Amino acid sequence: PSEKEKEEEPTKITPQTLSHLLRLSALPEPSTPAESSAMLQTLHAQLHFVRDIQRVDTTGVEPLSSIRDETPEGIREATVALATLQHALAEEEVYGRCKRPRRMRSKGTGGGAVRKVEEGVEDWDVLGCAAETVGRYFVVRSG
């Protein structure tokens, strides 16, 4: 039992590792050593919890990436088949002697005319939440 405990002895998270982890998530560094040790304590507790869960035997079980309908009907519904894209393929033309398909360029592109704004998608105040703008651009300051 003592050996097993030694095996499970976790590697301690150092304050340097904590700083690195906080930087990766763009979170502020702890301002006092007390705050730092409190964070480390919480982190260790959380890791202990994770290690406990990792002890569950999951051989042969596919890891879950998202909750989706995995029944055959569900997968069939999610499949992108020829029928699903028929409308997009119909907007193509075959050109040239080599009979290559190509998406028909709408009159808006390349002619200087701006394409119509997609209703319900693009028609909102994009620059409304910006802290700083110049014309139609968002402004960001670095350095």
Next chain:
Amino acid sequence: MSRVPTAELSRYLLTGQVSRRGCLYARNPRIAVCTLLRPTRQTRNVSSHAATSTKLPPSVIASAGNPLRKQLKDEAKALKASGKKKKKNANNQTVPGWELTVGIEIHAQLNTARKLFSAAATSFNDPPNSHVALFDVAMPGSQPLFQPETLIPAVRAALALNCAIQPVSRFDRKHYFHWDQPAGYQITQYYHPFARDGRVVLRARDGIAPEDGDRVEIDIKQVQMEQDTAKTTAQPGNVHWLDFNRVGLPLIEIITQPQIHHPATAAAFVRKVQMLLSSVDACVSGMEAGGLRADVNVSVRRAEDVGTGRLGTRTEIKNLSSFKAVEDAIIAERDRQIAVLETGGMVEGETRGWSLGSTETRRLRGKEGEVDYRYMPDPDLGPVVIGEDLVAHLASSMGMLPDAEIDELVETYGLSSKDSLSLMMLDDGARIQYFYNVLEELETRLGLSEGSDQRHALLAANWCLHELGKLTELPSDLDMTPDGECRVPSGDLAAILSHLHKREITARVAKDLLWGVFRGEISAGGVAQAIEAGSLWFQEISEQDYAKLADAVVQGEDKVLGEFLRFKQGKAKAYPHGKLMFLVGKMMRAGPEQRMDPASAERVLRARIEGVYLPALEGS
């Protein structure tokens, strides 16, 4: 200013030597005199003969009366013959004792109507921030919505690269913070890409390094779909202007196996991939337009380490914006790594950058600055399940791919592969459509059936490539439409070529007609009328007239005829073709040029040399 004597002027121009008459040097030999003009490549031969002496080299003295152009041409010929002329890139591709290994990652913008995870429209130069959905700027509460139409160009691209399409693939998040990535992560396919195990075949005609021989196959590890980032415009004072139209645009990333061993092959690979993607309509803007970007991974190892199977430490070069930059950056990085290793140092695995006109890559980010991307499957998105019927349909409807097209042009029409490639690349693939239009019309006019000799096809190809190119300063001034029509209607060019092919007009008249059509002086369909109006039909002079001209021209050319006699008697190895053409030129100038065909003149002259002049010479 007094006039400079010609001999002194030619000496200055050709060898860079200035007369020292009256200079301090004449009085004080210790003062060095530097040559004012650095010897150019053409004059290197001359100055190397001159060495450090001030005496004029004999070639300059002798040719003081000859035209300068002939002088330079002869020197260049002599230099080439002596083998001193340095061939460009002769030894750039390999360094003895070392093997270079290159892996390439290409990012290409897909040609779709909408973005990858939102229904906002794709655009190129539209007003900034005019096609932005809520999810594109990561508004809290917004969700990604996969747009299945993006699979059409993606799957076509993977099929063009001979990949195996995976029925199920997934999206992952790649986390890093940058102002051009509002969500703080990029959605990509790290663990389960949608295509794997492809292959690109490069032939000698694609411009691979000669050391790679006739053909080389590069394996593709995987092709994955991912999002593009925002467009940043840097302003003075550490200010950046952001345009989020480009965020979320679908990209494919093509990752090769590290199998490329020469820089020219790497550039050829990127060029080939751009051509393939463009031909299947997957990515229609090229490297120059910013639609295709390449990152290369470069490592070197000693020749004796090749068998161990371990590669050297690799560095990544980003920001490559042209094919030449790919080749130059790889050469510079290879040389830098070899220099480091030869002095006993170690190559660090870092990210480097390259800018146009540099001689060395520069460090962007070291290993300490390496980002920890913390890849994780994206829980907001389900798997991408691609139906077999869709893949089969796309595979069968791709049309003829560029390699097959070039093979057909070479085999059926006898074009050289270089000309075929040029035709295909010009005007974004429009020039070759023009060529096909012209060819079709020409074949109808000539009434030719399939399988007959293809000289007309070669004629059409030469004119579409070279004569058409001579009309304008820039190829874009021809106004070539994607369907293959331009300011010179294909029907009119076919009319001109059919008359030329049937020898009803001479080549010079044909070129003038082409100019006339281009400038609009000849209306569409009015070629025959224009020929009639200008009395431009070719009325060839008779054989007797040719013979009379030949007799006139040969007068006083006994020395030239002597050359032909020497060949006939076996004293010379080669037929004096140059001398023959000299005489033909004299004939053309002597006679009514617009009624003479150089080929007929040559034929008649050759026959008369054999039959009349040489026996006369021998007899006398």
